[in-house]
Amino acid sequence: MRNFVSSSFLSRSKLGGVGGPIVFLLVAIAAIAAFYFASLSKGSREEYAEAQEIVPDSAEAEKKLSESRAAETQFNAIHEFKKDQITGEDIDIYEKAVTSYGDYLAYAGAAASYNPKLEQMRKHLHNLRADFLRKRTAELESRAEAFAAEKNYEEAERLFSEASNIEYRITKEYPLSSKKNHARANALDIRAKTMHAIPLQMKAQELEAEGEAALNAGHWPTANSRLSEALAIEKELWTNYRNVIVSNSVRIQRLSDLIATVNSAPEYERREQRKAEALAAEARGDWEAAAKAWESALSAHKTIIQNFPRSLYSGESVREEIATNLDNARARPEFQKLLEDHAQMSRDIRSGNSERVPQIAKQTLRRAERIRRDWANSTLVSDEFLNELRYMDLKAPSIPGVQSNLFKLLLPVPGAPANVHMMKTEVSQALYTFIMPFNPSALKNMEHPAESVDYNDATEFCRRLSLLLGRPVRLPTQEEFLAAAGTFEPKSISEQAWLIENSSGSVHPVGHRAANAAGFFDLYGNVAEWVSTSARDAGERKEFEEFIAGGDCQTPSYSFPSDFFKKVARTEKSRTRGFRVVVEIEDTNVFQNR
Numbered sequence: 001m002r003n004f005v006s007s008s009f010l011s012r013s014k015l016g017g018v019g020g021p022i023v024f025l026l027v028a029i030a031a032i033a034a035f036y037f038a039s040l041s042k043g044s045r046e047e048y049a050e051a052q053e054i055v056p057d058s059a060e061a062e063k064k065l066s067e068s069r070a071a072e073t074q075f076n077a078i079h080e081f082k083k084d085q086i087t088g089e090d091i092d093i094y095e096k097a098v099t100s101y102g103d104y105l106a107y108a109g110a111a112a113s114y115n116p117k118l119e120q121m122r123k124h125l126h127n128l129r130a131d132f133l134r135k136r137t138a139e140l141e142s143r144a145e146a147f148a149a150e151k152n153y154e155e156a157e158r159l160f161s162e163a164s165n166i167e168y169r170i171t172k173e174y175p176l177s178s179k180k181n182h183a184r185a186n187a188l189d190i191r192a193k194t195m196h197a198i199p200l201q202m203k204a205q206e207l208e209a210e211g212e213a214a215l216n217a218g219h220w221p222t223a224n225s226r227l228s229e230a231l232a233i234e235k236e237l238w239t240n241y242r243n244v245i246v247s248n249s250v251r252i253q254r255l256s257d258l259i260a261t262v263n264s265a266p267e268y269e270r271r272e273q274r275k276a277e278a279l280a281a282e283a284r285g286d287w288e289a290a291a292k293a294w295e296s297a298l299s300a301h302k303t304i305i306q307n308f309p310r311s312l313y314s315g316e317s318v319r320e321e322i323a324t325n326l327d328n329a330r331a332r333p334e335f336q337k338l339l340e341d342h343a344q345m346s347r348d349i350r351s352g353n354s355e356r357v358p359q360i361a362k363q364t365l366r367r368a369e370r371i372r373r374d375w376a377n378s379t380l381v382s383d384e385f386l387n388e389l390r391y392m393d394l395k396a397p398s399i400p401g402v403q404s405n406l407f408k409l410l411l412p413v414p415g416a417p418a419n420v421h422m423m424k425t426e427v428s429q430a431l432y433t434f435i436m437p438f439n440p441s442a443l444k445n446m447e448h449p450a451e452s453v454d455y456n457d458a459t460e461f462c463r464r465l466s467l468l469l470g471r472p473v474r475l476p477t478q479e480e481f482l483a484a485a486g487t488f489e490p491k492s493i494s495e496q497a498w499l500i501e502n503s504s505g506s507v508h509p510v511g512h513r514a515a516n517a518a519g520f521f522d523l524y525g526n527v528a529e530w531v532s533t534s535a536r537d538a539g540e541r542k543e544f545e546e547f548i549a550g551g552d553c554q555t556p557s558y559s560f561p562s563d564f565f566k567k568v569a570r571t572e573k574s575r576t577r578g579f580r581v582v583v584e585i586e587d588t589n590v591f592q593n594r
Contacts (some may be wrong), residue, residue, distance in 0.1 A: 004199075006249075011049045015263075020315045021578070023099035024092075024524065029081065038316045039104065054106045054107060054111075056107060056108065056109040056243060057107045057362075058107070058108070058315070060103075060107040061107035062104075064100045064101070064103040064104035064107060065100070065101070065104040066100040067096070067097075067100040068096075068097045068099075068100035068104055069097075070095040070097075071093050071094065071097035071100060072094065072097040072121075072270065074090055074093055075090065075091075075093045075094040075097060075297060076272060077590060078090050078093065079113050086128065086132065087132075088132060091128045091129060091132060094125055094128060094573065095125055097120045097121065098118070098122055101117070101118055102118055105118060106166075114361070115187050116416070116441075121178055123177070124177045126174035126175070126176040126177035127176075127177045127178060127179060128176075129170075129173075129174050129177070129272050130170045130177035130178075130179035131175045131177075131179055132182060132302075133166050133167075133169065133170050134167075134170065134179050136163075136166055137163040137166045137167055137184075137188070140159045140160070140162055140163035140166070140397055141159070141160065141163050141188065142412075143159050144156045144158075144159035144160045144163065144195075146156075147159065147320055148195060149502070153195045153196070153198050154484070155198050156195040156471070157192050157193075157195035158194050160188050160189075160190070160191045160192035160195060161188075161189070161192040163188045164185055164186075164188035164189040164191075164192055167181065167184050167185035167188055168182075168185045170185075171185060185504060190243070190244050191244075193240075193244045194241075194245055196241070196246045197237055197244055197245040198202075198245065199239040199559040200236065200237055200241075201232075201233075201237060201245060202231040203233060204229075204230045204234050204237070205228035205230075207226045207227070207229045207233070208226070208227065208230040208255065208258075210222075210226045210260075211224075211225075211226035211227035211230060211258060212222045212227075212258065214226060215227075215258065215261065215262055215413075218265075218269075220262055220265045223258075224257040224259065224262045224263070224264045226565075227255055227258050227259045227262060231252065231255040231256065232365070234251050234255055235252060236251050238252055238425055251481070253310075257310045257312060258312070260308045260309075260310040260311040260312075260348055261308070261310075261311045261312040261313055262395075263308055264307070264308035264311040264313050265313075266409055267300045267301075267303045267307075267308075267313075268300075268304065268311075268313045269553070270296075270300045271300035271301050271304070271313075271322075272297075274293045274294070274296040274297035274300060275293070275294075275297045275322070277289075277293040277331070278290045278291075278293035278294045278297060278325065281329075282329065284317050286327050287330075287332040287333055290329040290332075291326060291329040291330045291398070292474050294322060294325050294326035294329055295326055297322050297326075297328055298319070298323060301313075301318060301319055301322055302319075305319065318414060323377045324377045324378065324379055326377070327376065327377040328375075328377075328378050328380055328407045330375055330378075330381060331371045331374070332376040332380070334367060334370070334371055334501060335371060335378075337367065337378045337379070338364055338368055339369065341360055341363055341364045342364050342389075344360060345357055345360040345361060345364065345392070346470055347470075348360070349399060349467075349469070349470035350470030350471065351470075352400075352403070352590070354396075354399045354400045355401055356405070357396045358393075358396040360396075361392045361393045361396040362388070362393050362396075364389050364392075364393075365389040365392075365393045367389060368381045368385070368386055368389050369386070372386065373569055375430065375569050379553055382467070388451040388467065391464065391467065392467060393433060395467075395468055398434070399468050400470050402434075403467075403468070403469060403590070404440045406431075406465075407422075407471065407590050407591060408589070409423045409424050409517065410422065410423060410424070410583055410585070411424055411519045411520065412421075413476075413480050413483050413484050413582075414483050414484065414518050415483045416479075416480055416483060416488070418588075419584045419585055419586050420480065420582055420584060421581075421583050421584075421585050422480060422484055422520070422579055422581070422582045422583075423580040424477055424511065424515070424519060424520055424521055425449075425510035425511040425520075425521045425522060425580065426447065426449035426450070426510050426522055426529060426578045426579065426580050426583065427449065427461065427579055428446065428447060428450065428510050429441050429445060429446045429447070429448055429450045430446040430447070430450060431496060432450035432453075432461060432493070433446070433450075435461055435464050435465055435468070436460075436461060436464070440452045440453055440457065440573075441575075442575045443506075443507060443575065445509070447509035447510065448509055448510065449507065449510050449522075449526060449527045449578040450578050450579075451507060451527055451574065451575050451576065451577055451578045452573045452574065452575055452577075453530075453573060453577070453578065453579065454570060454571050454572060454573050455530050455546045455570035455571070456570065456571070458475060458530045458579040459474075459475065461579075461581070462474050462475060465581065469583060471583055471584055471585055472583070472584040473581050473582070473583050473584075474532065474581065474582050474584075475530055475531055475532045475579060475581065475582065476529075476531050476549075476580065476581070476582045477532050477533075477582075478531050478532075478533065478547060478549065478565060480531075480582060481531050481550070482548045482564070484517060484520045484523060485516070485520070485523040485549075485550065485564075486516050486517055488524070488560050489542070490557065492514075493524055493557050493560070494522075494557065495513065495514045495527075496513050496514050496515070496516055496521075496522075496524060496525075496554075497513060497522060497523075497524035497525025497526065497551065497557075498513060498522065498553045498559075499525045499553065499555050499556065499557050500524040500525070500553065500554050500555060500556050501556065501557060503526075503553035503554075505549045505554050506553055507526060507527060507552075507553050507576065508511070508526060508553065509573070510522060510526070513525075513526075522550075523549075523550050524550050524551050524560065525550065525551050525553060525555060526552060526553055527551060527552050527553070527576050527577055527578040528548045528550050528551060528552045528555075528566070528574075528576060528577045528578075529547065529548060529549050529550055529577070529578055529579045529580055530546065530547075530548055530577070530578075530579040531546075531547050531548065531549045531565075531579075532546075532547075533546060533547055540567070543568055544570055544571070545567045545568065545569060545570060546551070546567070546568065546569075546570045547566065547567055548564050548565070548566050548568055548577060549564060549565055551565065552564075552576035552577065553576055554576055558586050
């Protein structure tokens with residue numbers, strides 16, 4: 001017995017520590033559940049509570065039961081006859097049946113207990129009332145949609161709002177009904193708000209369009225007024241209606257930007273006026289006035305950036321353009337001197353007066369670098385031009401030797417215009433390395449032709465060599481190459497070309513076989529050569545292709561003349577492929593000492 005008591009005491013002690021709160025929580029949950037289920041029959045229980053004050057009376061109870069049955073019978077008859085056309089007055093008859101039945105229970109002394117029949121009658125009454133109102137909301141919704149389709153948004157808003165209020169009433173007044181639908185009430189309310197918001201949005205868009213038109217036309221006060229009105233409406237839509245209509249912060253930001261643009265208009269006009277003055281000054285060659293005007297334009301633009309950063313006139317690209325034009329105007333006099341020096345250098349190179357070319361080359365380079373340093377935004381001296389000047393400064397002392405040696409290698413092309421002269425041999429590794437300056441050849445030997453060059457390498461060589469000669473240098477055309485090669489003679493080809501039969505498959509030094517009748521070497525062998533595509537053959541190649549001409553040290557003699565020209569990718573390189581150049585020379589006196 002003592003053990004039992006001790007065990008019980010221990011259990012209660014543990015419950016008091018942990019179980020007590022759990023028991024309390026379970027009791028609270030049970031109470032809440034009881035309250036919830038009791039609320040479902042709130043109406044009938046309230047009536048029961050009131051009926052508890054009535055003294056039981058069997059005669060009165062029979063009377064109320066009789067009234068209830070009569071009213072229910074009358075309603076059922078009406079319902080059978082009218083079907084879905086039940087009116088509010090008809091439902092009042094059924095409500096009388098429900099009320100009388102509740103009175104019957106009270107007089108019979110049964111009001112204090114739950115009565116399934118009364119509960120069922122009350123639910124049926126709530127459904128009847130809710131169904132009657134639902135038909136009304138459906139009618140209102142249909143009419144509202146018709147008005148919305150006609151863009152009569154005001155009337156549509158009124159009808160949607162009325163339908164929403166009725167749906168909220170169903171939820172509130174008839175909780176026992178299966179028709180209650182809070183989501184439908186919310187949806188109708190949203191549609192009502194949408195009808196109110198649509199005209200506002202349309203007005204905002206109309207004002208925005210008018211404001212932009214006024215902005216583009218330069219009517220600043222009108223633009224400011226219209227855009228400010230549109231912004232106010234958009235803010236209202238964003239605050240009160242963003243969950244019912246397409247409205248977002250992007251539109252608000254855009255309107256704010258447009259208003260900032262309008263407010264920056266005076267500085268914008270000053271900027272544009274100064275730009276026009278600068279361009280006019282440049283047109284007449286007044287670079288000092290142009291620089292002052294560009295400086296004023298830049299100042300106006302900086303004011304826009306500082307005070308109206310959201311303005312559409314505050315773009316960084318505009319600032320860069322003005323800054324570039326300002327530095328170009330400031331640097332123009334110095335750049336003109338640079339161009340004059342460069343032109344004089346080109347004339348000296350072309351005429352053979354090369355003794356002062358190194359000095360001019362150094363002078364032009366220093367002037368170009370000073371322009372780039374002092375006017376950082378200027379675009380007058382491009383990277384390509386600066387690199388050209390650096391190249392000329394490096395190679396200027398060697399120009400007389402380059403010209404003397406190269407002119408000795410040139411011969412006129414039979415049948416070509418008199419100014420067209422082509423190299424007797426392929427470009428050697430020695431010449432290529434001096435001009436570029438690097439040697440891409442796989443087998444290094446300065447007397448061998450430069451090989452492992454693609455089409456772009458060959459054309460870049462031509463561009464650089466033209467600077468040192470003061471004359472156009474290019475690749476030969478297919479026609480020029482074929483004219484220089486002459487008629488294919490099988491008997492003499494082994495004497496003139498390094499082919500597979502006599503080369504052991506290897507490249508040999510340039511000009512070591514016999515020249516052909518026109519004086520050219522290696523046009524049929526040693527290395528195949530890049531040529532430029534003629535207009536006649538341009539359609540025969542793809543955009544990335546070019547032609548090579550002749551054969552190489554691994555070509556059999558029997559492959560000629562059918563395989564004289566081949567198409568290859570312009571970026572393709574080969575150990576058996578090189579090139580020679582054509583120089584266009586008008587003044588043939590350069591050949592007098594050859």
